[in-house]
Amino acid sequence: xxxxxxxxxxxxxxxxxxxxxxxxxxxxxxxxxxxxxxxxxxxxxxxxxxxxxxxxxxxxxxxxxxxxxxxxxxxxxxxxxxxxxxxxxxxxxxxxxxxxxxxxxxxxxxxxxxxxxxxxxxxxxxxxxxxxxxxxxxxxxxxxxxx
Amino acid sequence: xxxxxxxxxxxxxxxxxxxxxxxxxxxxxxxxxxxxxxxxxxxxxxxxxxxxxxxxxxxxxxxxxxxxxxxxxxxxxxxxxxxxxxxxx
Numbered sequence: 075x076x077x078x079x080x081x082x083x084x085x086x087x088x089x090x091x092x093x094x095x096x097x098x099x100x101x102x103x104x105x106x107x108x109x110x111x112x113x114x115x116x117x118x119x120x121x122x123x124x125x126x127x128x129x130x131x132x133x134x135x136x137x138x139x140x141x142x143x144x145x146x147x148x149x150x151x152x153x154x155x156x157x158x159x160x161x162x163x164x165x166x167x168x169x170x171x172x173x174x175x176x177x178x179x180x181x182x183x184x185x186x187x188x189x190x191x192x193x194x195x196x197x198x199x200x201x202x203x204x205x206x207x208x209x210x211x212x213x214x215x216x217x218x219x220x221x
Numbered sequence: 222x223x224x225x226x227x228x229x230x231x232x233x234x235x236x237x238x239x240x241x242x243x244x245x246x247x248x249x250x251x252x253x254x255x256x257x258x259x260x261x262x263x264x265x266x267x268x269x270x271x272x273x274x275x276x277x278x279x280x281x282x283x284x285x286x287x288x289x290x291x292x293x294x295x296x297x298x299x300x301x302x303x304x305x306x307x308x309x310x
Contacts, residue, residue, distance in 0.1 A: 110310055126309065127229055127230050127233065128229075128309070129227075129229055129282070129286075129302060129304065131286045132282060132286045132302075132304075135286055159309060159310075170309075170310070171309070171310055191310055194309055194310050195307075195308070195309065195310050197307075198307065198309050198310075199229065199282075199304050199307050199309075200307060200308070200309025200310070201229060201230030201231070201305065201307060201308060201309070202308055202309065213230055213231035213234075214308050215306060215308070216230070216305065216306035216307045216308035217306050217307065217308065218278055218279075218280065218306050218307075219280050219288065219304050219306070219307050221288050
């Protein structure tokens with residue numbers, strides 16, 4: 075069971091409550107929540123927020139492929155995953171991404187969650203523009219997308 | 222042939238719109254489109270070497286939302302996206 079979405083933060087909010095409701099399952103004995111937030115520093119600069127950009131259609135496609143890859147590579151039992159990523163301006167401390175997973179056993183949820191976030195970093199077309207104290211902003215360099 | 226290039230990430234800085242339009246007299250491949258984008262950036266932003274570098278490092282994607290290689294042929298009016306280096310999460 076899988077849910078994924080790009081959340082335009084000007085219109086909606088990423089919340090753990092929605093993730094909790096989605097991954098609830100009596101077949102699963104373990105669940106795990108990964109929450110990415112905007113921190114206050116990067117490369118010796120004071121960060122006040124991050125604007126996330128996304129190619130929405132490709133992001134959703136990428137999330138689905140990552141979920142399917144995880145199932146086949148990790149041989150998960152009763153996998154459930156909820157993935158939402160922010161698009162737009164997220165202030166300091168705000169949530170940029172939630173990955174909530176559930177499986178039959180605990181070892182699998184750690185692997186499952188880690189697999190998803192690491193694959194997102196390599197394969198999902200999302201970009202960050204950091205906002206610093208003062209008016210300065212900078213698009214972070216990133217890495218070439220992997221197929 | 223008209224190619225609309227959708228802009229993302231740092232490439233959004235190339236235009237006040239979210240896209241660039243290119244006209245070609247004949248069929249082309251993605252590598253030809255990349256050269257045109259490089260020319261555009263070199264002309265519009267001669268001081269900004271980072272923009273040119275980003276175009277060189279970028280991938281492109283089709284209307285079907287597939288990453289397409291430098292040899293991918295463009296032979297009709299269509300929209301293509303430029304995918305600069307990524308860094309979400």
